[in-house]
Amino acid sequence: MNFQLRKQKILALLAAQGEVDTRELAATLDISEITIRRDLNQLSDDGLLYRTHGGAIPVDQPENPYEFVNKTAANAAAKDKICRKAAAQINDGDIIFMDCGSTVFRLCQYIKNKKIKVITNSLPVIFELQHSQVSLNIIGGEYDAARQAIHGTIAGEHIQRYKAGKAFIGVDGISAQGLFAHSEKEAAIAMALATQSDYTYLLCDAGKIGRTSYLNFAGLELVNALITDADPADLKFCKKKNVKVITA
Incomplete structure (x- = not known):
């Protein structure tokens, strides 16, 4: 077993x-x-x-009233391996950004005992961490009910007021052409978080490697490291762009 x-x-x-x-x-x-x-x-x-x-x-936690519709259970084992690696990059005292991606959400379970500050646009992340050691800052702006997250111009302005040591973001696809998203709103948040962070980690399961989608919103240079369960042989394009690969 x-x-x-x-x-x-x-x-x-x-x-x-x-x-x-x-x-x-x-x-x-x-x-x-x-x-x-x-x-x-x-x-x-x-x-x-x-x-x-x-x-x-x-752990005494209230029942979660949010139905997180971003398929957090899909590829759960792979995402948990990725998030365990991601949690190892976080130290007490860190200030980090977390976006509203389903893989990033699963990072919550591994950081509850860390004395850190999390700045996020994700309501499920806020709820999951509210009774933990983590200090929370919710990004303000327009509420997206489908994603249970905050987006929009005001959200971008809010992010610009803060600086974090590390950002943890997700995408819908990554290839040699760059990073891909299904939504301009989510792409804008990911770019804002990465811009205001000293070091950006992309959390991405193997199924998204080589995948393209609606919007090619940034080059690989946006991120510093990729944490993934994918075969390193499929990630040569990352090393060519000096993106560190951390294999889960």
């Missing part, structure tokens, strides 16, 4: 029982107590539970 499957079972038991015991988990999942302790420590580091002596209890 791999970690992702064990993670689902552990969190399901935790939700059902209100607490879990290391020995009982080991017996239920038919694995060693050493493995269970390692799993619980990892889930605690990711902000998904609290460790106790001999087990764990759930």
Whole structure:
């Protein structure tokens, strides 16, 4: 049984029982107590539970009232691998931008225990992080109900008032021709965040490599690093543009 499957079972038991015991988990999942302790420590580091002596209890979070329609569950395992790598780039004290992409949203679960400031246009990100160690700044502007995000001219002006050390953005496609988006509004936000950041990370699963879409909104030079689960052999065009590739 791999970690992702064990993670689902552990969190399901935790939700059902209100607490879990290391020995009982080991017996239920038919694995060693050493493995269970390692799993619980990892889930605690990711902000998904609290460790106790001999087990764990759930993080007290209200039910999410938002239906995030950006297919956050699609390619979940790949996106989680990417986001775990992305979280490793973030340190206590950092100020970061996060856009409204579905992969970027999944980064939330790995940064809840970090003492950082997040500036974002995504309402699901705000909701997911509101009861965590993270300090939040919501970008103002026109609300896009379909994307549950803030866009528009005022949003761009808001972003220009801030400077972040790191930005984490998503796209609908990336190729040797540059970055692609389905929406001019989302492209404008991505460009604004990257412009106001010292270092920009693009989070992108393998399915978007080589894909083009409606709008070619920027060259590869917009980003400093690509975090992806794609085959490095398919990413030679990134290295030609001095984009660092971090493989998940």
